[in-house]
Amino acid sequence: MTDRSAAVAELTAALPEGVVATRPEALEKYRFDWAKDPEAGMPCAAVRAETAEHVQVAVGWAASHGIPVVPRGAGSGLSGGASAVEGGLVVSLERMTAIEIDPAARCAVVEPGAFNADVKKAAGEHGLWYPPDPSSFEICSIGGNIATNAGGLCCVKYGVTTDYVLGLDVVLADGRLVTLGGKRIKDVAGLSLLKLFVGSEGTLGIVTRATLRLVPAQLAPSTLVATFDTVRGAADAVVAMGRVVRASMVELMDRPTVNQVEDFAPMGLDRDRALLLVQSDAPEGAREQEMAVIEKSCVEAGSVDVFVTHDPAEGESFVRARRLAFPAAEAAGSLLLEDVGVPVPQLPDLVARVEQIGVERAVDIVCVAHAGDGNTHPIVMYDAADADSTRRARAAFEDILTAAIALGGTITGEHGVGRLKRDALPAMLGPHVMELNQRIKTALDPDGLLNPGAVLPVIPAGQR
Amino acid sequence: MTDRSAAVAELTAALPEGVVATRPEALEKYRFDWAKDPEAGMPCAAVRAETAEHVQVAVGWAASHGIPVVPRGAGSGLSGGASAVEGGLVVSLERMTAIEIDPAARCAVVEPGAFNADVKKAAGEHGLWYPPDPSSFEICSIGGNIATNAGGLCCVKYGVTTDYVLGLDVVLADGRLVTLGGKRIKDVAGLSLLKLFVGSEGTLGIVTRATLRLVPAQLAPSTLVATFDTVRGAADAVVAMGRVVRASMVELMDRPTVNQVEDFAPMGLDRDRALLLVQSDAPEGAREQEMAVIEKSCVEAGSVDVFVTHDPAEGESFVRARRLAFPAAEAAGSLLLEDVGVPVPQLPDLVARVEQIGVERAVDIVCVAHAGDGNTHPIVMYDAADADSTRRARAAFEDILTAAIALGGTITGEHGVGRLKRDALPAMLGPHVMELNQRIKTALDPDGLLNPGAVLPVIPAGQR
Incomplete structure (x- = not known):
């Protein structure tokens, strides 16, 4: 029995x-997210936590053994x-799905494994x-949304995940549990740790509970295509x-995307x-005026x-088509999914440059965008069986990142850096911000x- | 010539x-903010920076001499x-007031000394x-707003300062200048350093430029009293x-406040x-419905x-009366200003408890509140010439903080911890969050x- 397997036995007990x-066939499903990173390792174990205390036990165990x-x-991360780390521990929050609505405080208190759609549904009952509504809202969890500060289609008017996070319970690297914020709307007592944990992609702690701000139900929108x-x-x-x-949705599908869908x-x-x-959810009276401006x-x-x-149902059918952009691309072949964003006035330049990159690298790029936020998802299609196609796709992927940075933009608007874009982060942030x-x-x-290895490179212990 | 005065001469050069x-009479105005902290020290010098580079020179100088x-x-901080630190350096941003509006990107690029009202005005021209509209918006600076994550009257519907900060230039403790974020609306590349600096009250860096998100002009509101x-x-x-x-303003003045005003x-x-x-800025059509619910x-x-x-002008006269609450209290005598907040459903309990504390401590407490956010400003009035009155006022001040914490609230909703509430922070956050x-x-x-000494206690070098 190796040291690690002895340690795992201790954890299991x-x-x-x-x-x-701990069985390899059970662990297989905990190796990958949707990015299907070929470098994902095989974990030594996965803890399917049912309580915050389970997470504390798992993290405390990992800390005491030096296990990532x-x-x-x-x-559903992209x-x-x-991605699992070879020999590391996966802590899955999939079983922690409780949702509690406090209508007087207009909050949801949610466990991280709850799906975004289920939080919406529970809130809707009140x-x-x-x-916040990532395209994947029916299959993505609130914990992941918080980890990446997820956006979506409505954030052009209603903001992103961080704008709705009022409180977090977080298990720290040493296994301690802390509570940040709560049901209070305004709170400036101490540094903004709450906002720091949002978008930290699991590199600073593990969220075990979130208090989310709710707003009155949205009016059924009008739709312009x-x-x-x-x-x-x-x-x-x-x-x-x-x-x-302020339209409530401004989505763009380029011609290749329309065809794929x-x-x-x-x-x-x-x-x-x-x-x-484009959708408007403005109240009657203002609605006609807003739609007229859009038209x-x-x-x-x-x-x-x-x-x-x-007609909301007719409008929703177009939104559904938009949400199919990614599944349609997946069905069409291998792909590299981008998430670059630029200031809105630079959006025309970015989409034009993406088209040009497709020509230069001789790859098909389909492009959908949360256009109102300047956040685009160019999808580089390639033939995984063809080494040259793969090479060209990767080159196009890098070109798009470079183009976004050159236009004053970001390498990721809502998906997170993860491991796939880690090496691109220094070019965007520069050495000083990387050091911070x-x-x-x-x-x-x-x-x-x-x-380790998500967002930031692994720094050897002696150099930290 | 002492070491410090030699150092100051070096800075001046x-x-x-x-x-x-450097002259004491010139420095006097840089000792205090509106809190008039009696423990404020006399600085060795004040740098009235005109550029970010001046700030870098000043901070670099301070770092090399170990000067706070x-x-x-x-x-206008409360x-x-x-408050100046005895023998330390004050870096004043009052001369850095440039404002640039980018209407296509819907952003303002602003230097920290610009007044909130001037940013509003410049944006309005487009x-x-x-x-964000602190009651003091005509005399408070954007830099201070960012330092405290300031709120105000409209944040019940439109959020607080952090919701509008897209980018910051910050001079770090070692004098380096970094740029965080920019004109892009969505950006999750790297940890949320931008949000961490907002509300950090100058304890992590000095903001020398901010990119602020703008929205289309607000409709003239209807007002209910x-x-x-x-x-x-x-x-x-x-x-x-x-x-x-979602009313656009929900302000409460208790009877003593009404009388003071x-x-x-x-x-x-x-x-x-x-x-x-209460105000509604809902568009016509929805307006009547919203006002009916409020009524x-x-x-x-x-x-x-x-x-x-x-009539917007008539409505504004009531808002002006509300904004006079603090000046009116100041004119009425010595005061201790609170900024406690609770979850909205606990607001009735908080205001009732504040009244009770006034009775128990035999002090007059007037109470105004950004009620829609659960953020209240009880103002404890006292006679500074009367030691017992002063003691009772301080006791009431502490009682209110304790009451807010007990109700799941915060010791500060928008003014910041500063030095006045530093000692109350551990009771609210607990040892683990304090340590974070x-x-x-x-x-x-x-x-x-x-x-040093703002927000967090000064930790001796050997214990950090």
């Missing part, structure tokens, strides 16, 4: 039956933030709404309308053009065809055991 | 003429966060709006309406009752009298020279 998985810990929600001969035209329309109104689930979209999907922006930017519907990141990491996780 | 102040640095904006026999009744109305609508600037408010001031909530909670006006705060502080300011 310390937790209730069925909590610790990768926390994991629903495994940047390898939940006439309340939890806005406009088609454009060029992506640049659609992007121009986005910039123009953003100066005047039509191939995947035909609904009669115009295959010859880029599509802009005018599209027409003046060269829209070929504009369709407006006030590392100092914070070391301050909160001195032994570097929490999700 | 390193910066342009007129930037460094207190950054300072407009000096918790002693800008049909845009910077929402309701009077109540009891503060609890008014607070009950707040809880009830908050479950259904009437004494200070008579406008015919009902001196016998507590006053609730119904007030009536059902026992409102004696409800007055509604759709200290770890972050030490990671970013290892020598403890940035605003």
Whole structure:
């Protein structure tokens, strides 16, 4: 019996039956997230925590043995933030799914494994709404949303996950549990640790409970669909309308995306053009005015065809098509998914540059975007069986990151750095900000055991 | 010539003429903020920085001599966060007031000394709006707003300062300048350092430039004024309406506040009752519905009298009366200003407990509140010439902090911990979260020279 397997036996004994998985076939499902990082290791064990105390036991055990810990929600992450580390421990939060709504405080108190959609549903039963809505909202967990500070389609008007996190219970690197914030709306007592943990991708601690702010239910939206001969035209329309109104959704699908989605689930979209999907949830009275501004922006930017519907179900069918962009691309072949963002006025330049990169590298790139936020998801398609295609796709992926940085943008708007973009982070942040990141990491996780290799490079102990 | 005065001479020589102040009469104005902390020291010099480089020179100089640095904006802080440290350096940002609006990106790029009101005005010229609005918005600086994560009257609907900070230039403890974030709306590349610096009260770095998010101009609001026999009744109305609508302002003045304001600037408010001031900026159509919900909530909670006006100027006169609460209290005598907050459903209990504390300690407490956020400003009045009155006021101040913590609240919702509430922070956060705060502080300011004694206790070098 090796030291590690003795240690694992100790962990198994310390937790209730069925909590610790150790058989290779059981561990296989804890190795990868949706990024399918080929470098993901095989963990020594997975703890399917049922309580915060289980997480504390697991992390405390890992700390005492110097074993790395990768926390994991629903495994729908797109940047390898939940890729297992060889020989490390996976702490899965999938069993911690409790949701409690406090309608008077307009809060949800949620365990990290709860799905985003279930939080929305529970809030909806009280006439309340939890806005953040990643495209994957039906299969992604709140814990993962917090880990990546997830965005989505409505954040152009309603903000991102961090804007809704009022409180967190976090298990620290040494196994202690701390509570940050709570049901109070405003709180400036002490440093903003709460906001620091949001978006930290499991590198600073493991969230075991979150208090989320809710708002009154959204009004059923009106929907405008406009088609454009060029992506640049659609992007121009986005910039123009953003100066005047706060649409509740501003999504862009380029022509190749429209075609992929039509191939995947035909609904009669115009295959010859880029599509802009805009919604307004303004109250009656203001609604017509807002829709008029949106329509005018599209027409003046060269829209070929504009369709407006006030029927929520009809509008939702277009939103569903938009949400199919990623599954449709997945069905079409191997892909590298980007998440680059730029200031909104630079959106036309970014989408034009992405098209150009596709030509230069001779790869197909389909591009969808949360256009109102300047956050785009170019998807580089390739043939995994063809080494040259793979090489060209990777080169295009790097080119897009470089282009975003050059336009004053970010390498990730909402998916997180994870492991896939770790090596691109220094080029974006520069050495001084990288060093600040590392100092914070070391301050909160001195032994570097929490999700090592995610976001930041692993620094050998002697050099921290 | 002492070592310190030789060092000051070196600093004076390193910066342009007129930037460094050293004469005691010139330094007097840099000793205090509005908290008038009697323990404020006399600085050795004040740097009136005109550029980020001046700040870098000043901080670099301080670091090389081991001299503490207190950054300072407009000096309107209410918790002693800008109290000078004896023999330390004050870095004043009052001369850095540039404001640049980028209407396409819907951003303001602002130097820290710019007044909040001037940012609003500059944005307004482009049909845009910077929402955060501390009561002191006409005389407080953006740098100070960022340092304390300031709130205000509109944050019940529009959020607080951190929700609008997209980018910061920060001079670090060693004099390096880093840029965090930028004009991009969504960005999750690396740890959320940007959010960590917001609200850090100058203890982690000095902000020299901020990129602020702007939104389309607010519609002129409708205003409802309701009077109540009891503060609890008014607070009950707040809880009830908050479950259904997002009013754009929900302010509460208790009866003693109404009387103080009437004494200070008579406008015919009902001196016998507590006053609730609610605004709706919902678009036409939705406006009537929202106002109806607000009115119904007030009536059902026992409102004696409800007055509604759709005239923005008339509504603003009530808002102005509310903003006078603090100046009116100042004119009435010596005071201790609280900033405690609780979850909204606990607001009635908090205001009732504050009244009770006034009776128990035999002190007058007037109470205004950003009621929709559960954030209250009880003001403890006392006679500074009377030692017993002063002692009772301090005891009441402590009692209110304790009451807020007991109700799941915070010792500060928007003013910051500063030096006045530093000793109350451990009771609220507990030893583990205090230790996390200290770890972050030490990671970013290892020598403890940035605003020492604000927020956190000074830790001797050997114990860090």
